[in-house]
Amino acid sequence: MSQKIRIKLKSYDHNLVDKSAEKIVKTVKSTGAVVSGPIPLPTQKRIFTVNRSPFVNKKAREQFQLCSFKRLMDIYSTTPKTIDSLMKLELPSGVEVEIKV
Numbered sequence: 001m002s003q004k005i006r007i008k009l010k011s012y013d014h015n016l017v018d019k020s021a022e023k024i025v026k027t028v029k030s031t032g033a034v035v036s037g038p039i040p041l042p043t044q045k046r047i048f049t050v051n052r053s054p055f056v057n058k059k060a061r062e063q064f065q066l067c068s069f070k071r072l073m074d075i076y077s078t079t080p081k082t083i084d085s086l087m088k089l090e091l092p093s094g095v096e097v098e099i100k101v
Helices: 015-030 082-085
Strands: 006-009 034-051 062-075 096-100
Touching: 006 015, 015 034, 015 062, 015 082
Parallel strands: none
Antiparallel strands: 006 062, 006 096, 034 062
16 A cells, blocks of 8 residues: 655744654654655745834834745655554644645
């Protein structure tokens, strides 16, 4: 049953993404499958500019930034044990996981 599984992790906190990726790599390697990654994808930065005051200080602005961090992993030569251990894995909240078979 050697199929390729692609896992994409996304979060606003880079520590959570790295810890989740580390946890996935440990569980997959313990079942005997081969892992390539985690590959860091480009960070998306969304910048918002807001007026500090609506009336008096019209030229005073404030900027906020929202970064989303992504990691990509490919798992090769999987077994049913690998898939079962991935389903039972507890990841921290705040990490979006997308799995493609």
